[in-house]
Amino acid sequence: MPPYLRIVARIRAAIAAGDLRPGDRVPSTRELMRTYGVAMATATKALTALRQEGLVEPQPGIGTVVARRPRSPAAGPAADSDRLVSTAIRLADTDGLAALSMRRLAAALGIPTMTLYRHVTNKEELLLLMTDAAFGEAPLPDSAGRAAGWRAHLTISARLQWGVYRRHPWVAEVMSFTRPPMAMRAMAHTEWCLAALERAGLALPVAMHATMMLANHVRGTAVNLEWEANAEQDTGVDNVEWFTAQEARFAQITATGAFPAFSRLAALGPDAVDYELDALFEFGLARLLDGLSALVDALPHRP
Template identity: 80%
Template sequence: MHAYQRIVTQIRARIAAGELRPGERVPSTRELMRDWGVAMATATKALATLRQEGLVEPRPGVGTVVARRPRARPGAPAEGPTTLERAVGTAVALADADGLAALSMRRLAAALGMPTMTLYRHVAGKEELLLLMTDAVFGEAPLPSPSGDWRARLATSARLQWGVYRRHPWAAEVMSFTRPPMAANAMAHTEWNLAALEAAGLPLPMAMHAAMLLAGHVRGTAINLEWEANAEQDTGVDNVEWFTAQEARFARITAGGRFPAFLRLAALGPDAVDFELDTLFEFGLARLLDGLSVLLTVER
């Protein structure tokens, strides 16, 4: 039995046993890659097979979920997602599986089983599609009711944004400071942070700079998620294997003593520095908030 078939068999059994109920999210492509140790193509094929069997379906802002099978009233059609909702959900699933570069209107139309020109009746083009996708994924984890001081509120927003990028690495590529997408669910984070910082004493223009700095840290770290996923998919070599393969080159470059700090760091051993992106994100977030704390003290 192929690896994708084993994945399909297990998820199918979980659905049949009621462990995964209608509307509940099933493991994403990247979760399957991590948990089963398979390539992205294998994980994608498993989810595609489950969709073809009608067991799962894409849902905007959530991911792939167990399909609902509502009973129609006599003489009434069964309720279901609109064509636009299906298009956005399917586009998110495709981008999650293969990256943003692999997403096109033609491919999306094929996944939806419709001519490309029919898709254009519902979505004006890829720019609008990306806007709708961004709004959908940022809506997955809505901000809670405001609580705590400014630092707690900014940390909450940053970690929710990080979670979005973790689930959908392509989203970091879509976000921009020069031409930010007018996506209400993404804009809600900026509004949340502006309110917290202004209440703490920062003038609104300075609060906006601080909110952009926070968003830039999250996005800047998250850009590496998509890059690493694509590199691993293209080469079949994960991050640890890549670093191991660079040892000889590192030794040649540092042999002349030009990089003493690197040599001392290497001498500490492979576990001296944690290069996991989650660790780098949290370290940067803490230092950024420390700096804003000093700024607030000055402004007061």
């Protein structure tokens, strides 16, 4: 156990046993240095940790005293759940999910790593809270109106999901269709689409398949966002520069005559196809909805 945590543990135990009561003065930084033989930085860190736990508080003219109304750890300014989740999201947005660890999150919050486990059981629970918060940034409308039809409802959901992935590419890695996270605000999209398709006349099992198909298109396209961001960060080369560097190799391959369709496509010019992910998402969304339209139109008795 680090020295500062040993100090924290002893003072915490003294408070719990009643040896130190609310309002009693706790040892100062210099007293901790003398008693425990530690550096000033270590003593300061110990008192900071006790304040973050809500066990002690500064008293003007006296020093640090036992808190008269101890706060729960969750209410601490550096360790409350909202700040924990928002900080984790910021780290994942900046450096990717692979770079997010409990140790790094604790360092960013300025608290001991073990303090995190008072708010989340493990990293899996942290990711669940992060995902739920990310989807909470793009809530579904309270009411889009049934008259708008199932296609409008599914389009709203798909574009909101795409926006979540656009802002937080790491979410695509967290989402799973075999072991989906039980994030309520993500599940709300499934419920929204199921209800719209059931009103259109589809049986719920069929509606569930259609909903999963749509969500998988959004997520499957979004997986490339994180990959591209990591590739650009690692190489310093963006997507356009990479394609430009591949032109000679592409020309060499198509010159063999083994790929005539590729050759004809290349002859149309660089602007013939929009390879941007937003365009690919919208194209796939429209085609999936066209296919579902055929399925709904074939129902024997439409509502």
